[in-house]
Amino acid sequence: MGKKMLAAVVHDFSKPLSVEEVVIPDPLVNQARVKIETSGLCHTDIHAAHGDWPVKPKLPFIPGHEGVGIVESVGKGVKTVKEGDRVAIPWLGYACGHCEYCASGWETLCENQLNTGYAIDGGFAEYANAYADYVAKVPKGVDPMDAAPLTCAGVTTYKAVKVSGARPSDLVAIFGIGGLGHLALQYAKIAGAAVVAVDLFEEKLSLAKELGADYTVNARTQDPVEEIKKLGGADQAICVAVAPKAFEQAYHSLRRGGKIVFVALPKDNDVKLPIFETVLNGISVIGSIVGTRVDLKEVFELHADGKTRVIHEKRHLHDVNEAFKEVEEGKAKARLVFEL
Numbered sequence: 001m002g003k004k005m006l007a008a009v010v011h012d013f014s015k016p017l018s019v020e021e022v023v024i025p026d027p028l029v030n031q032a033r034v035k036i037e038t039s040g041l042c043h044t045d046i047h048a049a050h051g052d053w054p055v056k057p058k059l060p061f062i063p064g065h066e067g068v069g070i071v072e073s074v075g076k077g078v079k080t081v082k083e084g085d086r087v088a089i090p091w092l093g094y095a096c097g098h099c100e101y102c103a104s105g106w107e108t109l110c111e112n113q114l115n116t117g118y119a120i121d122g123g124f125a126e127y128a129n130a131y132a133d134y135v136a137k138v139p140k141g142v143d144p145m146d147a148a149p150l151t152c153a154g155v156t157t158y159k160a161v162k163v164s165g166a167r168p169s170d171l172v173a174i175f176g177i178g179g180l181g182h183l184a185l186q187y188a189k190i191a192g193a194a195v196v197a198v199d200l201f202e203e204k205l206s207l208a209k210e211l212g213a214d215y216t217v218n219a220r221t222q223d224p225v226e227e228i229k230k231l232g233g234a235d236q237a238i239c240v241a242v243a244p245k246a247f248e249q250a251y252h253s254l255r256r257g258g259k260i261v262f263v264a265l266p267k268d269n270d271v272k273l274p275i276f277e278t279v280l281n282g283i284s285v286i287g288s289i290v291g292t293r294v295d296l297k298e299v300f301e302l303h304a305d306g307k308t309r310v311i312h313e314k315r316h317l318h319d320v321n322e323a324f325k326e327v328e329e330g331k332a333k334a335r336l337v338f339e340l
């Protein structure tokens with residue numbers, strides 16, 4: 001029997017996670033063994049643990065795709081990282097490296113990709129094995145508590161803002177100021193746009209203001225479509241709220257020629273959008289999935305340059321089920337991060 005580690009394991013989609021001792025697996029060829037220091041809790045981990053999506057993970061598995069830690073040892077073939085490096089292990093855990101998507105800088109669309117905390121055991125554990133070519137080096141000066149949320153929430157929203165094409169004269173609406181949204185709004189500001197932040201909770205909206213949002217709308221008490229139309233309509237809307245209704249409101253808040261970026265992945269998989277208005281108003285509907293290794297490198301650089309603020313609260317892995325509940329109820333302040 002090998003050495004054991006603490007891990008949060010999903011055995012059943014309808015049961016809480018089990019925090020237990022499991023054997024530390026040896027790194028496979030091309031993998032590095034990482035001693036995890038911090039691990040962010042993304043809402044995707046909750047969807048994964050509940051089996052919310054059409055493609056479900058194979059049970060049992062260890063969630064977590066914002067794991068940050070130190071390389072302890074490497075398997076055969078590893079050339080890009082070495083013992084002692086601090087790395088981040090993102091959702092894109094592996095891609096083939098040679099299909100048209102991989103070759104054109106869209107490895108996030110690779111059909112042979114494997115996702116961390118889904119198909120490959122993830123960061124909710126003391127150790128994780130990761131394909132070295134798909135980890136990101138965390139620059140010196142980036143705190144591991146900050147690095148964890150940047151590894152998914154950061155790179156995903158950085159990419160979403162990029163594909164939205166937001167520019168300085170634009171108004172960007174961010175629907176959902178949670179883990180992803182609190183960073184989305186900062187990237188939209190970095191792009192030079194004005195930002196309107198929408199959420200259901202006042203605490204989230206005051207955080208948005210603190211982080212530079214120009215306008216806020218509480219969708220519980222106000223109609224976001226009406227409020228955003230009063231501002232002239234959004235040029236881009238980025239939907240990171242886990243509710244189809246928010247997608248529909250985001251769509252209707254757009255001005256002519258506007259773009260909506262779908263990012264959140266609610267269990268309820270359908271939205272109702274009108275064809276006629278989409279055509280006549282020249283609306284673009286864009287899906288955006290995480291970001292590439294280059295995007296993540298840029299996200300870390302921006303943070304190292306002091307251009308972003310990551311809002312997080314520490315939790316212990318033993319409290320993983322309580323942490324899930326906090327996020328589901330909208331009570332978590334931006335990102336919860338497990339310290340291992």
Ligand code: NAD
Binds near residue numbers: 200327334
């Ligand atoms: P989160 O729970 O931290 O944030 C969601 C926020 O949306 C909360 O602040 C909540 O109050 C708010 N919200 C909920 N309903 C709303 C409504 N009707 N109107 C306005 N705001 C509302 O979650 P997160 O970790 O930021 O993840 C958000 C979603 O993005 C999840 O579905 C997750 O799976 C998905 N995700 C997608 C990608 C991708 O690559 N596309 C990457 C990471 C996460």
Ligand code: ZN
Binds near residue numbers: 153
């Ligand atoms: Zn994520």
Ligand code: ZN
Binds near residue numbers: 095099111
């Ligand atoms: Zn590929």
